[in-house]
Amino acid sequence: MNDxxxxxxxxxxxxxIATAIATFLLLGAGGLVTxxxxxxxxxxxxxxxxxxxxxxxxxxxxxxxxxxxTHRLWATVVGLMTTILAVxxxxxxFRKWMKWLGVAAFLGVIAQGVLGGLRVTMKMDDLGVVHGVxxxxxxxxxxAIALFTGGLWQKISEQKLNVSRGLRNLVLATTVLIFLQLxxxxxxxxxxxxxxxPDFPTAYGKIWPDTSAQAVANYNAAxxxxxxxxxxxxxxxxxxxxxxxTIFVFICVTAFFAWRKxxxxxxxxxxxxFWFALIIVQITLGAAxxxxxxxxxxxxxxxxxxxxxxxxxxxxxxxxxxRSLRTATVENQNAAVIAFGNLAANK
Amino acid sequence: MKKTLLSAVIAIFGVQIxxxxxxxxITFKGTPPAxxxxxxxxxxxxxxxxxxxxxxTHFYVVNSTNGGFGDxxxxxxxxxxxxxxxxxxxxxxDQVGCLYTPxxxxxxxxxxxxxxxSDPCNHNVHGISEAxxxxxxIFNDQQPSGGAExxxxxDKPEMFFKFECNIHPWMKAWVCIFDHPYFAxxxxxxxxxxxxxxxxxxxxxxxxxxxxxxxxxxxxxDSGATANFTFNAPAAxx
Ligand SMILES: [Cu+2]
Numbered sequence: 001m002n003d004x005x006x007x008x009x010x011x012x013x014x015x016x017i018a019t020a021i022a023t024f025l026l027l028g029a030g031g032l033v034t035x036x037x038x039x040x041x042x043x044x045x046x047x048x049x050x051x052x053x054x055x056x057x058x059x060x061x062x063x064x065x066x067x068x069x070t071h072r073l074w075a076t077v078v079g080l081m082t083t084i085l086a087v088x089x090x091x092x093x094f095r096k097w098m099k100w101l102g103v104a105a106f107l108g109v110i111a112q113g114v115l116g117g118l119r120v121t122m123k124m125d126d127l128g129v130v131h132g133v134x135x136x137x138x139x140x141x142x143x144a145i146a147l148f149t150g151g152l153w154q155k156i157s158e159q160k161l162n163v164s165r166g167l168r169n170l171v172l173a174t175t176v177l178i179f180l181q182l183x184x185x186x187x188x189x190x191x192x193x194x195x196x197x198p199d200f201p202t203a204y205g206k207i208w209p210d211t212s213a214q215a216v217a218n219y220n221a222a223x224x225x226x227x228x229x230x231x232x233x234x235x236x237x238x239x240x241x242x243x244x245x246t247i248f249v250f251i252c253v254t255a256f257f258a259w260r261k262x263x264x265x266x267x268x269x270x271x272x273x274f275w276f277a278l279i280i281v282q283i284t285l286g287a288a289x290x291x292x293x294x295x296x297x298x299x300x301x302x303x304x305x306x307x308x309x310x311x312x313x314x315x316x317x318x319x320x321x322x323r324s325l326r327t328a329t330v331e332n333q334n335a336a337v338i339a340f341g342n343l344a345a346n347k
Numbered sequence: 348m349k350k351t352l353l354s355a356v357i358a359i360f361g362v363q364i365x366x367x368x369x370x371x372x373i374t375f376k377g378t379p380p381a382x383x384x385x386x387x388x389x390x391x392x393x394x395x396x397x398x399x400x401x402x403x404t405h406f407y408v409v410n411s412t413n414g415g416f417g418d419x420x421x422x423x424x425x426x427x428x429x430x431x432x433x434x435x436x437x438x439x440x441d442q443v444g445c446l447y448t449p450x451x452x453x454x455x456x457x458x459x460x461x462x463x464x465s466d467p468c469n470h471n472v473h474g475i476s477e478a479x480x481x482x483x484x485i486f487n488d489q490q491p492s493g494g495a496e497x498x499x500x501x502d503k504p505e506m507f508f509k510f511e512c513n514i515h516p517w518m519k520a521w522v523c524i525f526d527h528p529y530f531a532x533x534x535x536x537x538x539x540x541x542x543x544x545x546x547x548x549x550x551x552x553x554x555x556x557x558x559x560x561x562x563x564x565x566x567x568x569d570s571g572a573t574a575n576f577t578f579n580a581p582a583a584x585x
Contacts, residue, residue, distance in 0.1 A: 040473045041513035043489045049469065062468065063391060063514040123484040191482060217559045221581035224383055226404060226519050228507075228557065230480040 008151050012088050016146040019081045023139045024307065026078045029071040030135055031303035034189045035296035038064030039128055045117040048072070075113060082109040085145070093149070101145055108138045125190055132186035136307045143311045144318060156322050163268055167257050168320035171272075174250040175313030181247060182310055184240045185303070188233075193240075194299060195225050196233035200290040203241070209234055225293070244283055251279045268323065271316055278309050366543040367571035369423075369529075373537040373553055375416035377580025379407035385517045393468035394445030394515060404517075405450050406557055408535060415537025416555070416578055418451040420506075420523045422530035423541065424550040424562065430526045432457030437498070439463060440510065440520060442470050442490075447510060447520030449532070451556065456504060456526045462497040464490045470518070472497055475509040482509075507556055521556055544572075557581075 033039050041064030042048050048056040048065075053072055061069050082105050089102035112134050119127035147153055188194055203209040204219065211231035220228045258272035285302040292298050382403035388394045389401055408417030432455030441448045441463045454460055462472050469492060474485040485508075488497055501508070504526045512518035523530070531539040541551075544567050552562040553576040565572050 037511075037516045038513050040484065040487045041471055043471050043487045049489055049491070060469070062393070064512075064516060065469075065514050068513075120487075123487050125482060125484050218582065221558050222380075223557075224380065226383075226406070226517075230477075232480045 007094070008154065009092055009149065012085075012092060013146065013149040013151075015081075015088065016085060016142065016149045019078070019085050020139070020142045020146045022074075022078050022081055023142050024304070026071070026074050027135055027139055027307050028300060028304050029067070029074050030132070031300035032296065033064075033067045033071050034128070034132070034303075035294070035299040036064055036067050037192075038067040040120065040123075041065045042068045042072075043120065045120045046072075072116075075116065079109050079113055082106060082142070085142075089145070089149075095148075098145075098148060101141070101148070105138070105141055105145060108134070108141060112138055129183075129186045129190040132189065133183055136182055136310055139307055140311050140314045143315055147315055147318065153322075156319055159323060161323050162262065163320045163323040164261060165324055167254070167261060168317075168324045170250070170254050170257065171313065171316045171320045174247065174254055175310070175317050177243065177247050177250060178306075178310050178313050181240065181243045182306060184236070184243060185306060188236050188240055189299075189303075191233060191236060192227060193229075193233035193236040194289060194294045195227070196229045196237045197290065198223070198293070200241075200287045203234075203238060208238060211235060241286075244286060248279060248283060251276050268316075268319060271312070271319070275309070275312050275316060278305060278312060281305055282309055365569055366545050367567055367569055369541040369544055369551065369565065369567060369572045369574055371421070371539055371574040371576070373416040373419045373421070373533050373539070374414045374575070374577045375407070375409045375537070375580070376414065376577055379409045379580060382406060387517055388445060388515070391445070391468075391515065393466065397444035397466070402444070402446060410536055413536060415533070415535065417533050417535045417537060418449075418555070419533040419537070419539075419576075419578070420451065420453050420530065420554045421533065421539045421541065421574075421576075422453070422523075422525060422552055422554070423527070423544070424552050426527045426529055426549065428527040428529065428545075430456045430458075431528050432500075435528070437461045440522070442466055442512070442518070445470075445512075445515045445518060447518055450520050451523075451532055452520070453523040453525065453530050453532050454501070455528060456501055456524055458500065460499045460501075460522065462490065462499065462510075464492060464494055467492050469514060470512045471514055473511045473513055474499065475511065476505060477507065477509060478503075478505050506554065523554075553578075 044050065046053055048069055049060065051057070053069070056069060086102035086106035090099050093099060093102070112131065115127055115131045115134060118124065119131050197203045197209065199205065209215070211234050213231075216229065216231050216234070223229070255272045255276040258266070258269040262269045282302065282305045285298060285305055289295070289299045289302050382405065385402050385404065388398075395401070405418070409415070410417070435455055435458045437459035438452060438454045439461045440452065443465045445466060445468070464470055470490050471487060472490050473487045476483045476485050486499065490497055501524045503524070505524045507521040508524060510520040510522065529541050529544055531541045533539045546567050546569055548564065548566045550562050551565050551574045552560050554560040555578060558578050558581065561576050561578070563574060563576070565574050
C-alpha cells in the first residue's frame with residue numbers, strides 16, 4: 001500500500017481541484033442568474049441576441065443579460081476544463097473506475113449545458129429546476145474526483161477502519177436529506193417562493209401560516225412585492241423550512257456521535273464539526289434571504305453554501321464508507337470494493 | 348306595419364339595438380401603501396435617462412383629490428356572449444423608459460396584442476401564465492431597440508397574465524384576457540365604461556391585482572346602468 005503514494009499524479013489532482021473551484025464559481029454565477037430573475041433575459045441559445053456567444057459585445061451585457069451571458073461564458077470554461085480532466089484521467093489514471101468517473105463527468109457537463117440551453121429555447125421552466133439540481137450533482141462528482149486523485153484518499157484507505165456502520169448510515173441519511181432539500185430549494189427558486197413568507201422564524205406570525213384563500217388575499221394586499229403569492233408557494237417554503245429543521249437535528253446527532261465515538265481529534269469528527277458549522281451558516285443565510293426580502297447576493301450565497309453542504313456530505317459518505325469497510329461483513333466489503341475500487345487490487 | 352318594421356330591425360341588428368353602457372367609479376378608501384422606488388434603474392443609463400426622477404411602481408393608482416382608483420379591471424361574469432376579439436382593433440403594450448405602458452390592461456381572446464419597444468435598448472418580452480397557481484412560461488422573445496413589433500393572441504381567458512422583461516427585472520405588466528367584450532379598466536379617476544351591453548341582469552366584478560375582487564348584481568336597462576365599488580386600504584397600510 002505504501003508504494004502507491006508514489007502513484008499520485010499531483011498535477012492531475014490539482015487540476016481536479018481547480019475544476020471543482022471553477023464549478024463552484026459556476027454555481028454562483030448560475031445562482032446570480034436565478035436571483036436576478038435573469039434566466040430568460042437572452043431568449044436565444046447558443047447565440048446571444050443573434051451574436052455568436054463569444055462575439056457578443058460587452059456593451060450589450062446590461063441588466064439581466066450580464067448575469068446570463070457571463071454564466072454561459074463561464075460554463076464553457078468549466079466544460080473545457082472538465083473535458084481536459086476526463087481525457088487526462090482516461091490517459092493517466094490506472095484505476096478503471098476512475099476512467100468511468102471521468103467519462104461520467106464529461107457526459108454530465110455536456111448534459112448540463114444542453115439542459116441550460118433547452119430551458120431557454122424550449123421555455124420549459126421546470127427544466128430550470130432540473131438544471132439547478134444537475135449542476136449541484138455535477139459539482140459533487142467533480143469534488144469526488146478531486147478526492148480520489150489526491151493523497152488524502154490514500155491516507156484514508158490506509159487508516160484504521162473505525163467509522164461504525166451506524167455513523168456511516170447517519171451521514172448517508174443526512175446527505176440524502178440535503179439532496180432532497182436542494183430539490184425543494186431549486187423548485188422554490190423556479191417558482192419564486194422565496195418571497196412567499198416575509199418573516200422568520202415565524203411565518204405570518206404563526207408556526208404554520210393560514211393558507212386559506214382569504215388569508216392569502218390579505219397577505220398580497222399588504223405585501224410590497226410586485227408579485228402576488230399563492231398558497232402553493234407558502235406551503236413550498238414551509239416544507240423547505242421544516243426540512244431545514246430536520247437536517248439540523250440530523251447534523252447535530254451526526255456531530256455528536258462522531259465526537260463521542262471517534263474523539264474530537266479524529267479527522268472524521270472534524271469533518272462532522274465542519275459540516276455542522278456549515279449548516280448553521282446555511283440556516284442563517286436562509287433566514288437572511290427572507291429578512292432581506294431576497295437580496296440577490298444573500299440568496300446566491302444561500303445556494304452556494306447549500307451546494308457546499310451537499311458536497312461535504314457526499315465526500316463524508318464516501319470517506320465513511322471507506323473507513324467502515326472492514327468492520328462490515330466480508331460480502332459487504334466485497335461489494336464496497338467494487339463500488340469504490342481498491343487501489344491495490346486494481347494495480 | 349310599424350311593428351313589423353321594428354321586428355325586422357331587431358332581427359337584423361339583433362339585441363345590439365337595445366344595448367346600453369354600464370358606467371361607474373371605483374373609489375379607494377384610506378391611505379394607499381407606499382410604492383417602491385425603482386432604484387435598480389439608476390445604474391442603467393438607457394433607462395434612467397428617459398426619466399427626470401427615479402420612477403416608482405404603480406401598484407395603487409389612486410387620485411389623491413377624489414379617491415378615484417385606477418388600474419382596476421371591471422367585467423361582467425358568466426355572460427353568454429362570444430368573444431369578438433378576432434375583429435377587434437389590436438391592443439398595444441408599449442415599453443417606454445424601461446416601463447410597460449400600460450401596466451394593467453384587458454383584452455379579448457383572439458384579439459391581437461401588439462408589443463412595441465420605444466426604448467433605445469433591448470428588451471425581452473417574457474409572457475408567463477399564472478393560471479393553476481404556478482408560473483408557466485408561454486413565450487419569450489427578444490425585442491431590440493427599433494425592432495419589429497411583436498404580436499400575440501390568447502385562446503383562453505385568464506386574469507392577470509404576466510409580462511416581464513428579465514434584462515430589467517422591475518419591468519412587469521399584467522394583462523387580463525376575456526372571452527367576451529364586456530370589460531373595462533378604470534382610468535386615473537377610477538372611472539370606467541363597459542359599452543354596448545344587452546339589457547338584462549348581470550354579476551359585475553371589479554378586480555384589483557393586489558386587493559382582489561368584489562362583485563355586485565346589476566340590471567342593465569335600455570338606459571344603461573351604474574355600478575360603483577369601494578376598495579379599502581389593506582390592513583397593514585391603514
Ligand atoms: Cu427590458
